[in-house]
Amino acid sequence: MMKINRILMAMTAMFAITACKTSQNIAVKNEVKVPLTFEQKASDSATVAKLNWRKYFTDEVLVNLIDTALKHNYDLQIAMQRIEMARAGMRYAKANLLPTVAARLSAGQTDYAKYTQEYAGNTTTFYDGNNIVPNPLNDFNIGLMASWEIDVWGKLRNQKKSAILNYLAGIEGKNLVVSNLVAEIAVTYYELLALDNELQIVKQTIQKQTEAFETVKLQKEVGKTNELAVQQFHAQLLNSLALERETMQKITVNENKIHLLTGKFPTDINRNTEALFNAIPNDVQCGVPSQLLAFRPDIRQAERRLQATRCDIKAAKASFFPNINLSALVGLQSFRADYLFLFPASVGSSVLSGLMSPVFNRNAIRQQYNLSKANDIAALNEYRKTTLNAFLEVSSELSNLENLKEIKRIKTEENEVLENSVITSGELYRSGKAGYLEVLIAQQNSLQTKLQLIEVQKKQQLSVVNIYRMLGGGW
Secondary structure, eight states: OHHHHHHHHHHHHHHHHHHTOOOOOOOOOOOOOOSSSTSSHHHHHHHHSSSSSSHHHHHHHHHHHHHHHHHHHHHHHHHHHHHHHHHHHHHHHTTTSOOOOEEEEEEEOOOOOTTTTTHHHTTTTTTTTEOOOOEEEEEEOOOOOOOOOSSSSSHHHHHHHHHHHHHHHHHHHHHHHHHHHHHHHEEEEEEHHHHHHHHHHHHHHHHHHHHHHHHHHHHHTTTTHHHHHHHHHHHHHHHHHHHHHHHHHHHHHHHHHHHHHHHHOOOOOOOOGGGGGGGSSSSSOOOOGGGGHHHHHHHHHHHHHHHHHHHHHHHHHHHTTTTEEEEEHHHHHHHHGGGGTTTTEEEEEEEEEEEOSSSSHHHHHHOOOOOOOOHHHHHHHHHHHHHHHHHHHHHHHHHHHHHHHHHHHHHHHHHHHHHHHHHHHHHHHHHHHOHHHHHHHHHHHHHHHHHHHHHHHHHHHHHHHHHHHHTTTOO
């Protein structure tokens, strides 16, 4: 046995020397240097990404919708099953490190030809004194078989590490789905509130336009205006009625989108339209760019995948080296069934160890190694791209927040001016100092500005939601 071990060690060293010629390290830098601060903010490590979404969102209706979505959303359930798939792959890779043991139960019969060595040997071999080994010869076997690949070069260990990292990447993928789901529910909810407010304004406008239309008809009857004015006021009213229907349809679409996200069939979504005008934070804590690496699920997922490809490279390199396998067999064997359980005569065993080095399939192994390197470079670029995209998203949204504040201030002032112009044009028209076209234009401009003001308010709420998601919050 000592001699066999020495021979195996010598053969291993010889094969290792020849295999090392084709396996060279690949040096790829995976550091991603991000700026120290965002351009719009001073350096401060405080970030809203650390807040739980229940604390970040204060609207009770929105919180309940998010809670329902996290329990019933189908995309999230699919992501959970992907994690289970990755977990199974991880367990399979771990199992490869252990010996495999299988039970064996077999029965067979061989009829040797007369002019063969086996036939000649059987007919001249006696057992139990005067009995000759029969022909045909039966073979009954009950036992255990075991095999084990000794992971000298770390191939199986690196495959296991790769499987674990892919499993962790799957968890980060689930976290990404959760973060996006929380944000998408909030975005759709605020879009729905904005449409509710738009519908209220359109209804109020329709009421005023109806009153103005009736007034113009009366003025025509007494000769103070003409048919063209009546037609113009009527057309404006019809346009608003059509706008009312369009807005109602948009509300239905957004409600159904929320139902899909929450995994529920349509029900009434009781909501407070005034929630759209809840206070917007004057200053959103965004932390420093380096924190994105820790909080953004998509960056964390890309990092895990990159680490997995590094393990795949090591496993592929180890394939150039010879495999060392041990196999063993122990059990009961006999050519007669009634002798099968005679102890210890029917007990047999065997042990085999061997080295196997690739020769003719080395090119296939080399291509697998090249594929692993290509996957690694692709994963590295994906990691860099994801990190860059995260930084640019946050930077753009911070700028958007600041600009929306100024836009809202301007639009609020414009709305006040146009509301006064509607009152003024109406008074001038009744006193005969202004034409009906001036009244129509003033009303139309006022309606558009009110709708624009609601749109700005909505964009502010969406920006607050998006910055939370972009910083890595919500999961």
